[in-house]
Amino acid sequence: MNENLHTDRPTFVTHLECSMTGERYEADRLQGLSRAGRPLLVRYDLAGVKAAVDRDAIAARPTDLWRWRELLPVRRTENIVSLGEIETPLVPIPRSSGGNVLVKDEGRLPTGSFKARGLVMAVAMARELGVTRIAMPTNGNAGAALAAYAARCGIETIILCPEETPEVNVREIAAHGARVYRVNGQIDDCGAIVGRGAAEGRWSDFSTLKEPYRIEGKKTMGLELAAQFGWELPDAIFYPTGGGTGLIGMWKAFDELEKLGWIGARRPRMYAVQASGCAPIVRAFEAGEEHAERWEDAATVAAGIRVPKAVGDFLILRAVRESGGQALAVGDPEILAAVDDAAKRDGLLMCPEGGATLAAYRHALRDGVVDEEERVVLFNCATGLKYPMPPATNSLDRHQPIDVAAL
Numbered sequence: 001m002n003e004n005l006h007t008d009r010p011t012f013v014t015h016l017e018c019s020m021t022g023e024r025y026e027a028d029r030l031q032g033l034s035r036a037g038r039p040l041l042v043r044y045d046l047a048g049v050k051a052a053v054d055r056d057a058i059a060a061r062p063t064d065l066w067r068w069r070e071l072l073p074v075r076r077t078e079n080i081v082s083l084g085e086i087e088t089p090l091v092p093i094p095r096s097s098g099g100n101v102l103v104k105d106e107g108r109l110p111t112g113s114f115k116a117r118g119l120v121m122a123v124a125m126a127r128e129l130g131v132t133r134i135a136m137p138t139n140g141n142a143g144a145a146l147a148a149y150a151a152r153c154g155i156e157t158i159i160l161c162p163e164e165t166p167e168v169n170v171r172e173i174a175a176h177g178a179r180v181y182r183v184n185g186q187i188d189d190c191g192a193i194v195g196r197g198a199a200e201g202r203w204s205d206f207s208t209l210k211e212p213y214r215i216e217g218k219k220t221m222g223l224e225l226a227a228q229f230g231w232e233l234p235d236a237i238f239y240p241t242g243g244g245t246g247l248i249g250m251w252k253a254f255d256e257l258e259k260l261g262w263i264g265a266r267r268p269r270m271y272a273v274q275a276s277g278c279a280p281i282v283r284a285f286e287a288g289e290e291h292a293e294r295w296e297d298a299a300t301v302a303a304g305i306r307v308p309k310a311v312g313d314f315l316i317l318r319a320v321r322e323s324g325g326q327a328l329a330v331g332d333p334e335i336l337a338a339v340d341d342a343a344k345r346d347g348l349l350m351c352p353e354g355g356a357t358l359a360a361y362r363h364a365l366r367d368g369v370v371d372e373e374e375r376v377v378l379f380n381c382a383t384g385l386k387y388p389m390p391p392a393t394n395s396l397d398r399h400q401p402i403d404v405a406a407l
Ligand SMILES: *Cc1c(COP(=O)(O)O)cnc(C)c1O
Pocket: 113, 115, 141, 142, 208, 240, 241, 242, 243, 244, 245, 246, 247, 304, 305, 351, 353, 354, 381, 382
């Protein structure tokens, strides 16, 4: 029995706040974007949290996502639908990285990706707020996580994927009983259809950052890193950036931890990594813009970061700039070479998005943006097993003579 899931703990949400204007919104009722069309952020009574629990008490709890309960929005424990959201390990990859690198391997989470962190929270809150039908656009992993958690509590799901979504993702979503459709367009084209149905009252729109709670789940990556680094933080984080929910969430987590007095003011430099075939954040970063324009004709093997337009663009750019980091683009050939290298030389099979962070790290090392002594975390956000692999076609005919020395 995991005491984190069987102990009621006090909760501290005070309100939601527009990430652009600071306007306040009521918690404990269903909310989408703010009136300004921007993501809503969950705010807590951090003084209350501080009085209720200290970091040593958290550290003494079982090491899963739910140990952070006082910093999470779910009020009633009975609404938590858990599939076992473990703390993910930090795996060194010295040979393929050539530096002091740890990979936070999110592929160990339920449904094989870190989308589980966000969706376990969004679904718990959906239950808490009485939602019975959810629709969502996805490049694959988010849809699988939503479908899995929703299946556990009888919430209906309608999932729209771009036509190039990997087959395994579409089948996984269907396997969990969701109604899944391929759409001949990109993820934002799918999002537009979801938005239309939501406007007609047919379902709730759980697009990333369009409901406030997914980011709270993703925030736990930052909380975990702080605990895993002994209440310090690494020097740099390389994050494969699509909608940017995880990067924005970690940045929020660091802020909350500092307000609690659990960490100091030092922050990692945040590197938002994109594929050169879809790099709207990189383009905006380099141009000094606050918002990113849509990227036309997006194409990359790293499906999870094929996001032409992100609703939280300004939050990603703000965090990257405040941290002293950068937005970096890497090409598909380098991404695939990095995946291949980490698999062959360090035994870690990463997803292409994870490979992108390794490729970007290698560039950064070469260009002197990071030095090899610095403690760096790369995010591998899904298990490499969910992605197509190069064919392996050798075979043996056991009825013929076999030259074992030649194998
Ligand atoms: C969704 C996804 C990403 C991008 O995450 P965001 O927080 O939405 O930017 C990266 N990698 C994988 C494998 C994903 O599924």
